[in-house]
Amino acid sequence: MELRAVRGDITTVDVDVIVNAANPGLLGGGGVDGAIHRAGGPEILAECRSIAARLADHRLPRGQAVATTAGRLPARWVVHTAGPIWSASTDRSAVLRSCYTQSLRVADELGARTVAFPAISTGVYGWPLEDGARQAVAGVRAARVEHVREVLFVLSSDRALAAFTDALRLND
Template structure:
């Protein structure tokens, strides 16, 4: 595990399956419908059980009738997951012309804002944007690490630990390099 501190927030990377992570909250790389999909989104919906889909349908029926906007985040219970909450965020889709890095960074900061509002002290992220939405692993890692570090400076002592749970060794290596380049230094 590579680790660093972004002020009071401990930031680490690990190889693993985000659906098995014990954390206060995990982040879902969702689509705007919130009704499940492929990749991380499909895996989280499958592992959380049918109550997650029901909760997302309720969000769509009530507060998000047009879906969750790109770069925003919303929480549901974790249901059958080891995490208490799932924070859903929608990354910008480069294939659809959504190429603003600030929108990608917003996925991480808004997820942290929602985690803070919930009182979550530990949060696990996947590589939001680095899958079917077409962001390069380097761009996704730099946006993620930069956003988390900036958020931690602005809101110290709110979230204790941010974990990047990555599904492949090459992707983890890219996140480790971004963490080191951000001046974080290696840890564990």
């Protein structure tokens, strides 16, 4: 599986699966989540509501992932994962890595060959960017997939691109 970091807008990437850094309620929000819902259209939200209605407490557990249509996005599917909120007193690294591993598991079950990830939990959830990049690379590398051949980390800033480029270089 080839891993690359690129600067760009995840809503415009031509891949089979775009991963959404969702909130546990799956109802859209700010940041990447809001951008994906706005660009993809109401079909994504309708399917998210249907999935949430079937989940315990109507919430996706952090570290887990589910798939929906991609609506108007160039991708075929969106895989939604709920990242952990960073804590200085509790190590939630395994949950963050699980977001990447479980998202790839779901994408692989769909038969996806190409997957684009944002920097999960490094925005409003406060995860330190450099560590978030290391956890992302470790989570992707831990995934056992049959179909996925390429993973793109699509980053919206030069700082994020540098952090992911460094994490990929350290893990080669």
